[in-house]
Amino acid sequence: MNILLFAAVDLVAIAVLAIGLYLPRHRRRDLVVSYFGINIGVFAVAAALSGSSVGIGMGLGLFGVLSIIRLRSTELEQHEIAYYFCALAIGLIAGMAPDPLWLPIALIALILLVMFAADGSKVLPRYRHQEIRPGPGLGRRRGAARLSVLGPSRCLDPPVHGAAGGSGQ
Known part of the structure; x- marks a missing residue:
């Protein structure tokens, strides 16, 4: 019966x-x-393994293997990796359904609370990260530059990589 409860907790949490958190803030449906x-998959495997004698070592190994496979498949931003690990952790915690009953629910609630606070605009309200890629008319030597806007009137100028010596550009 606990597995049905934790399945519901897992679905609500993910x-x-x-x-509730990721989509309104970052707008990437994919x-x-x-x-x-990944959350439902980890939940299903962890729930199936929790009844066996394999133990927590197998669960943590599964967590690591899935992380390596997913993180090597596409380039992700740091906040996307954080959400990814939270989805993995929620599925693993809910699937293993540890005792006492309140502990996994409290851990999942803690993960959601930390992500709500850490990724909210109140933590870094004036910070924005933007990638700028010059068009074909600017040449290949300059590559991609990153710009961090620190406030309404201050910004950091990125260095130009690959320019030969300081010969006028």
Whole structure:
């Protein structure tokens, strides 16, 4: 009976994480599907293994293997990796359904609370990260530059990489 309770807790938690927190803030539907898929997959495997004598070592090994496979498949931003690990952790905690009953629910709530606070605009209200790629008319030597806007009137100028010596550009 506890597995049904934890399945419901897992579904609510991943919906809050992916649809309630991630999607309104970052607007990438493809990763919402990925977060749901990896969470439910980890939950199912962890629930199946929790009844066997394999133990927590297998669960942590599964967590590591899935992380390596997913993180090597596409380039992700740091906040996307954080959401990804939270989706994995929620699925693993809910699937293993440890005792006492309140402990996994409290851990999942803690994960959601930390992500709500850490990724909110109140933590870094004036910070924005933007990638700028010059068009074909600017030449290949300059490559991609990153710009961090620190406030309404201050910004950091990125260095130009690959320019030969200081010969006028």
